[in-house]
Amino acid sequence: MRINAITIEAFRGFQEERTFKFPDTNIIILHGPNGYGKTSFFDAIEWGLTGTIYRYEEDSERKAYQYIGNHFANGRPPRVTIELSNAITKLKVTRTGGGYQSIRSGEDTSYLKVEVNGKSLEDDTAEQVLKLLLVHKEWLERVDVNKSLFLTHLLCQERMNGILRGMKEKDRYHAVSRIFGTEQFSIYRDIVHKAKMELEVRRDEFQRKLDSLKADEVALEKRLQELKVELSDVSNLSRHSQWQTTLQHFQEEFEPLTSTSEPREIKEWVHEAELQSGRLEMERSKLDNFAFRELELAKSALAYLKVKQPQLNQWKHQYQLGNYLKDAKSKVEQLQQLLTDTDLYQETEQITCQKVQQADELLVQALRTRSTADQLDKALDNVTGSIDNARLVQNYGGLSGAFAMNYPSLEEVARVELFEALQQLEVQWKSLKVCEKNFREAELIHSQHSALVQQLVQHEEKHQAFLKHVMQFAVEQPELEHCPACGTEGIHANHLQQYARFQLDRIHPELAPAKMRELDLDQIKQASESHLLVTQKNWISAERTLRDLLLKWRQQHGSLLAQETAVRAKRNELLEDIQQISLRQENYKQRAEVLEINVMQFDLKERISSSLHNFKQQMEGLRDMLEAVSSSFTVKPLHDQNQDIQHLSKEILIWIGRLTSVGIVIADSLEADWQAIEEKLESKTIALQDNIQENARRHAIPKQLLKVYRTDKYLELFEELQQHIASKQKVIQRVEDGLRSLKETFDTLKDAEITVPDAINALTERVMDQMFDTMRAIFVRINSHPLFTDIDYDTDKKYNNNRLFLKVMTGGDSPLGPQEANPSYIFSAAQVNATAISFFLAMSLTQAWSPLQFVAMDDPVQSMDDLNVTALIDLIRDLANPVQQNHKQFIISTHDSTFYELMRKKFRVLNVGIVEYDSYSEAGPTYKQYLIEAQEHKSIAIFAKSLTN
Template sequence: MFIQKIILDNFRIFRGRHEFDFSYKKVVVVEGPNGHGKSTIFDAINWVISGKISRYVGSSEHQQFNYIINSDAYSLGLDEASVEIYFNNQEEVVIKRTVKANGSTKLFINGHRFGIRDGQKEIVRLLVNEKVINDTNLFDSIDLPSFIESTLILSQENLEEFVRGNKPTQRYSKLEQILGLTRYGQDFKDYLQVLKKECLTQYDDILLKEKNIKHEQELLNVQYKQKSLQNERNGNKPESKIIDELNTFFSSSMESFEQLNKNEEFFEITINEYEVLKKYIEEIDDKLKRLVDLKFEIQQKEININDIEFNKKIANLHNEISILQIEKVKREGGIEKANSIKEKLNKIAQTNAYLDIKKIEKEKIDIDIKNLIEKLKVISKNLEIDYASLVLKKITDFIEEFRENSTLLDSLLEKSLILENENREFNLIKEKRIIREQNDKNIQLIKDLEKGIEDTENDIFNLTKQKKTNLDSQIYALIHEVQIHLINSNEQKCLVCGGSYNNSEELKNSIRIQLDNSNELLNGFEKKINKYKVSKNELNIKLDVAKQESMVTQEKLNNLNNELVNLKDKTVNMRLQNSISLEDPQLIRKEIVKAQKYKNNNQNKYKGFIEINKILVELNNLKFKRKGIYEEEENAINQHRSYKDFVRKENKLQLKFNKIDSYLSLAHLKVQEYNKKTYEFRQHIQDMEREIQLLNKIKNELENSLNYKLNLDSKEILNVIIENISLFEKRKFEARNLLVTIGDYLNDIELRELQIKIKSFNQKNLILQKQIHQYLTMDNQLKNLLAYHTQEQSSLVNEYLNGLSLTINNYFRQISPHSYFNYINLVTRKNELFVLLKDNQFENDDIEENIDDSVNASLTLSAAQSTILAMSIFLALNKSQNWSKLNLIGIDDPFQNLDDINAYSFIDVMANLISLENRQILISTHDSDFAKLSIRKMNLNPNEYAYVKIQSYTRDAIEIQLEQYKSLEDKRMSF
């Protein structure tokens, strides 16, 4: 990514708007005297990207004074400055930053306004490589101002500061910023120191708390011993005796309900022990209540069960139920048979209803037949035919004959129309041939007329050409014009021949003679031309008439063609569908007359026969339908052969229904009686089984509690329940006495409070001991971590610097070939960075160990050598950095302390970077010779470099020499 364009608007020394176009420039050299704005161009790049100017960041004055807005413009009321830079990437990137005098800043990226924070993130995203963006830790650690001044733009102030001005610790911190390691370096160490200090403060607080707690514990122990001795003198049991009684009570076993026993051992008397014993008594109460409930269930519900006797009773009841089920099945069989007969009788009833409906249908058909016969008589009478002699076949034959005659008549008429169309087609073809011949004559006439007009135009053209080219005629024409002029004047001398006349009248008479001669010659050509023009007009008129007639004729031809096509298609289709073979029109007309006569004579008879045919067909259908009804009735009756006596006999059928319903009613009552008795027996069985189930449940519950087997005998089970009730009541009495003793002990509030306080202090002391151990362990870990971090950070930085040193040495030896110490190494130790010198190459393993015996660059090198070394480090960092897409090297006036050899060598280095490293180089200098030498020695095409020469700077204007530079006067200012 290169810089394409820089636009400065009232930015620092540049008053007004200034545009520098560096498109496709590999090298930009800015020349000008000191104080003329060379460094401002570098400041603009720095400020638009990072929002800061690095060389002012360490000063507090930049926050109090205006230093970005041009002072002259500011004094005239303008309170805004801006910088806009165009970068070329795969797509053009434009960043613009504006600032007002009140400090408010706006940031625009590709024309869109961003908030400062979000805008800075977007700038980083656009300028930083994808590898860094995808690494969250690297992306968050980017310090743009530090990266820019250390790897992209080297200012005058930073040239020697890194080598000579900075202390080793500052130099190391600066390197951490350059490498993006600040968050892992000094920031992390500061965090560890703060953490260690906080841990130490908390540790001291814990030790003080421990001392206070121990003192209060000693006082409480003395009070507790005194109070315990006083209670023993008053007859109260001591805690130890109560604990023994409590453990003895719970260690004693019961023969029943062992789940109530407590296996735990007690070591002190607290409210917890009181609650345990109280809960134990509550459990005994629950068990007693349950035993009483079981006793009540057996006695109250009069459960008197012996397993053997109950099983015999249940077996007898099941036998009675089986007998009832057999009787019930018999009765249900009779009901099923009766229902089957009833269903068959229902079908007979349905058949009787069906036969009644069919009877009505037959009566209706007979009426319809009678009406049709009457209608047939009327039609036959009108036709003078005996209806009794009518035969359906004769009628259908006549109808078919009449229809065939009608079809024949239609075909004959159609064939007559076909012949007429064909005759019409023949006449049209003949007419078409005549019109076409006439049209061909018109076309030939048009061609002849067009040829005559063309010949006439040629004749007119030739005559006109002869008239123009004939010298005599031209002369006569000229003389004619002159003589006309002389006639109209009072001249006595001829302007044509030069002759003199006595007076103007003699001249005019002579001219008139010459005019007659001239007119005669001119009129000969004009008459011929006019004659041809008249002939041409006549030919044009004839041509227009001929074309008009041709258009009319052509239109007639088109219409005839369309009519012929339609008529021919119609005739062909009609012939394909027509079956008449006759082709003689006269024969066809005779046949048409014959067929038409037959149709006229038999039209009424045809209509009457059609109506008679319909009536006869309808009569046949009705007779067939009546016959079908008879067959359906016979089939319906035959379905009930076994019950044929009930068909069409409603009274007899109803008596049979009544008899079956009476039987079914009695049978259903019997089935209900069987069901009722069966239900009663089953209820009795269920009651007995329920008593057995209840007693069995009681038995199982007691067996689980007592852990021994019982018989299913209500008397035996009741005795066991009564015995266990007595045992539980005795256990409950003992527990209550012990509970009273514990209650008396716990009611001594003063002693209890002392115990609680002692226990609380013991807990606090235990927690404090754990915290003390944790803080001691943490302090030791922080010390080890700090030492390890310093060692590892230094080792990692040295590893990076070892690789960087080779590049630094190459640049340093190339730029300063006559230096005595021409081997440089950057070495870190304990958060310090040293620049060491040697006259031969360092051995990597010995560098850190021999720091104290090495030559220090900051104390040894001259100003020029320090400048060269600073540039070498800067170039090496620029070459090795992989954080930025911006391939830029900017160096602000690096040659103030360099001799010619250094300068020439530096130019060679720059040329190498351009060709091999694909860098865009921006250099400023106050030395005109060096500026020109840089351009020549880099051997670039004119379109690959830009030479910016700032010639003068005054309050009124700044004069800059550059083809791609534009200065736009700010209309807001008045100078």
């Protein structure tokens, strides 16, 4: 099955619809620069037939990028239509992407429509039918169309070098196995492995079950031995009489509790015996665990209290003496300190009065300073505002008078200086205005007179020009006999010349005085201007003086504020001193009140000394009393003594509680009669022992009855256990047999899993030999290496995986003998490409999985020299020749013009379809396509016009 036509739209490099037709062609050549869409043509074939582009499927990052749809298609889905045919089938395949999202292969949303001999099919049915047409029936379950088409029909640029250097030996082996169908046998290894794993799980389950059964058997044996011990002294003849005797004893003892008018069954008597036994056992437990224990604890408590209570009383007495002594010492120390501070207390009263007076004086000073500062600040603000307002209205008159009226009480120096500065400013302002007026008047008069002089000068210049003209006229008209202006007779040319000369020597009578007057006015103007400049300087100086004065008093204002702050700080210090003195005075009074001394009375020091003497005598008496009862307890600090007393008091309360729990109440431990309490405890102990003995006697009766009854049950249980053990042993035997069978099957599967890869390898090598014969024939024709002229393969297994190695060899006539090498490491790029093409063409020619008869190679002559290229073209021509039984349709792209022209020349004996790319834009490529028929037909038909944008 061959390709007759292909239509591409919105797919990769194609935006607008482009159609390529190749009816009855043996070879299709695509020629154009790189980047014009040749590779997109090959991708369209692959995507149209499979729905994927396999070389991108191996890239995990493909989902993050747009590579199926065209970027400039404005959301139109990609669409590819491929027309194929053979002798009996016409197939039209149309694949459309599912909207704009199909630009990402990861979306996997394309829709397929197939027409087979005119019958249309869609969606899943179309996919199934297409696979049936592309794959031979016996291969349907053995190949993946995407991977296999990529291996045998499509050789892209990236893959040529990758066949040798980019593909691992394991992947190369699987690729060949896939083409020849032996890869499917690896499924058997997976099946065997899965079965082995499942069997291993079952084996482990049987082992766990066997372990559980044996554990149960051991437990049953143990229980059986225990029953043998229980029944060792039982006689069958005495069992009935024992039951009757023990039952009678039970009835006699407990009849009042269990009386009933009806006869009772054995189980009922057993149940009643169990109830009585349990009740008596609980009663005995209470006697042992509570009553008896509480009596023992009460006896211990009594012994403890007899010792500890007197000790507690002694400790309390010693602690009380220690506290009295501590208080006396404290009072003595306080009185001594109070006596020491008395003189200071009495002197401080006068000091306090003096400091209060100083603080009041400082407050008055601060207020006065603040008032002065505020007045000065207000005056300065007023002056500044007045100056600003005067500057705005351009009138400085009356400033000094207003200032004198508004601030008569201002500090005299500031008031005088500011008044004089404002007065000077007014004077200078008035002088400035007078000078400006005089200057404007002088300037105006000077300007007017200058204009008059200018008019006189102009008039004189015109008169001079007229006289010159008259003289010139008289010279030119010597025959003149009358005046040319008024016509007076007798006026000759000489008369006119004499008159003109006379007038030229004269000037205007008013011009000279005017000139003199202009000079006088100019001197007056300059004098006014000079006077104005001096006045302006004086005015600026007055302004600067006032500004400096304002700045000076602003600084003085700041000094006044700082002075006020300092005075107030000093006053605050005095107030703090007064407060501290008051606190000390108050502290002295409080200490005196605590010691019951009135500070307001006379003879303060004498009364303090008398009280101090009394407390010293009291302290000496307490020290003597404490030494009389001295012990290890009195040596401890009072805090530790108190803790010991508290701890011992708590312990005594606990022990008294233990006596209370047995019914002995102690109202006051200080007055307790320990002998009477001891007698009460002894009486309670005797009564408790009697109760325990009575409980044991009565408890033995139901226990004996239950023992006789359980003996019968033990005999029955003994027989049941023997039967159960026998049953368990039979089950264990069956489980052991099953486990043994599972282990044998597991070992068999394990051996099979190991041998399956070897079997697959042997099967693959048989078919691989045939392919490598073909590959060797191709390699010999297109290889250009001068020494390594033959190729072969080798296989081995590593980590339970088969691997395929390619190797090249020298001829037998080499001086060093036959040599082998890995072509990946010794061949140049061109030689590697030649080897890759040999490998690809061999797989394509020997594949049997698909009826497709085309071979597509995208730019196959990368880095190849002329010899390689020529050999490759000759090989392709032979493989595409229709006279061959299994000839192929070749689709070849190239950017190399030499290779293109050589192919056109070499393929002239075949039907050749040619696509020549002209340019490329957002719409896609523009191109011309031709059909060149075989040379024997002697005709070249142009069947498609040039496409434009």
